[in-house]
Amino acid sequence: MRFVIEHLQKSYETKTVLRDVDFTFESGKIYGLLGRNGAGKTTLFNCLNKDIRTDGGEFRLEVNGEQREVLPDDIGYVLSTPTVPEFLTGREFLKFFMDIHEGTIEDPRPLDVYFDEMNIEPADRDKLMKNYSHGMKNKMQMLINLIARPNILLMDEPLTSLDVVTAEEMKRLLRSLKAGRVTIFSTHLLDLAVDLCDEIVLLSHGQLEAVDKSNLDDQEFKEKIIEALREESHG
């Protein structure tokens, strides 16, 4: 499976944010999306999640050589600030999600199995989510986005404000789940990107561009990335 973006454009009045995004993502890989502040990473995600209208271009899924439109169920979008319906308990949210996806989720398991997998304590499962900590909300959001096994997983700075233990858990989880889907992970943390991601993609001048690691070691690779990003301010 491949996720193909062709000539995607987005401008705000006078400012062009996405000039000509043209890129093909392969399934089974985690892509680290890097860009300077204001480069348009969130705009790109919002376009792909159809939260804002694009000005031109298209993006499609290619399965077994045939392209088709991207449907809402294809996309999971994890935001940096976790958002969960605060009037529900964790268990209720999960049940609601399972209810409306009845029949479409492969091998559904009992709710507690999912909670166990995410290391959400039994005592917390029946608490209103308005009383959840940041990390707990993040776990819930991740859980919901993972159960449906979306073909494309978009993550906007998802690990930045988690404590180190939770962040490690999440990293392990993401690695275990990357098979069979495209994971695009935006971050400002270079170490995290190099550590977790299989490919690094830069968003600069409104375009996407892969950074070739070939035979560089991590340190050289990081320097190359920083150099590439630095050029943008003079571009």
Added chain:
Amino acid sequence: MGRVEAGGAAVWKTLRLTFALRNTYRVNSILYALKQIPLIGRLLPETLYGERGLKIFANVVSVFWEIIAAFSGKSIYFLILTGAVFLYPSPDRQGLFLYLMTVCTLIGGFVNTYMFNPSKDKYYALILLRMEAGAYTLVNYGYELGKLFVAYLLFGLLLGGLADLQIWQRLLLPFFAVGVKLFSAASLLRDYKNKGKAPNENKAGALYWLILLLGLSAAFGLPILEIFWPGIISLIIMAGFVLAGAFSLPAILHFPAYRQLYQELFADWMNQMDKKGVSKAAAAARKQSEKAISADAGITSSRKGFEYLNELFIRRHQRILWKASRNIAAVCLLLVLAALAAIPFFPEVGVVINQMTLQFLPYFVFIMYAINRGTSFTQALFMNCDNSLLTYAFYKKPGDLLKLFRIRLREIIRINLLPAFVIGVGLAVLLFASGGTDAPSHYAVIVVSILCMSIFFSVHYLMIYYLLQPYTVGAELKSGTYRIVMAATYLVCWFLMRVQMPTLIFGGMTIVFCVVYSVIACVAVYRLAPKTFKLRM
């Protein structure tokens, strides 16, 4: 050495900076508001904050705003006091006016000190720009007192004659008002110095409200019984406060810890500003909505899918939905019963009620508007539910979106119908009990049209929520169109209060309008909501 002597030039500079800052802030607010208006906003360039012509225009508006704001409140205040003098039975207008003026100004002096009000412009100047706190505070405070003085002088001279005040008495008023403010500010500053507690007047406790209530009851209640002290006492009190104010002045001018005071007043505000850049209003709205969620562990639901989501939402928000609706219905029922009980004893009540039900149906549009739970419902829906769920793709599938719309529409209609039913049937019963009517169709028209009004408002609010979705992810209300629609709704209902029309005609028109509107609204939601109902970025 006092700050004032520290140099006229420094004071002048602070004054200039203060006004420049305040004006920039206001001009930008005006430009921002213009940008929010549909159509006009689209015509304005993104660079509007740098456009000279627009800036001049906004500056003119800003100056008018300042003048209107300075005088509108005080003009109403003086009109109320003068009007009250004519309404009360006492022939001693002068004494009564002076009494009201003394008590109300004293209350005002402590309720609104200017100094202990942590406002946005102070936050910008003192915390963000770190202006010198003493000079800034004194200049600002002096300006506020100046405005107060001019307003009291102007309206005192203009309206004082109506209350038989002599010229010197009218001239005393502005000095008295300023004296009270100075005295209250100085005593609060002294309190702060001794106890170390900064009284934030926007977050007052129960005691404050109790004193305010007692004070106002004393001011406006006692004169009904012709109890108030004679004019001479008021004049002595006034003169006393002029002196007290003058003696308070040095304490204010030489107070050493203004920065510390404001840092404390702004403490929680700074916390909030640091968090995610969400505005104070939005944060407060979110907090309020979160509070509305019931923590009752006994609330569950045995339904499935969207019905499950809806049932839990309705039950956990009982306080602002069903409970509020039941309370309104109970109050309406009590009023109806009270009117019913009054009719046999006071025949004139019957006449009035009969006329009311036959001529004043338009009035009930406003009442139905006022008691509708629609806006509370949509606000809670967004803050506690859609705000988060709209970030999930599965929630935005057109078919599911509309399924949930249907469920929510059914729910809010039911919630609003309870009080509507009580009012509709109550009016019909009152009509019957107060002598009835020649045309029995009146009864049906009253009941049906009231129910229709209720359904109309339910549909209306939910429709504009789905079509305009006015909030951003941070719960900020960002849609100018939404504000305009809400204001227009209010204005139309308000104007209808002034309309007198035979019930059969108005009721018939209402029923037709509500049915047609609701059908169009639902069609519009079905056609457009899948595109419009999303988070604002």
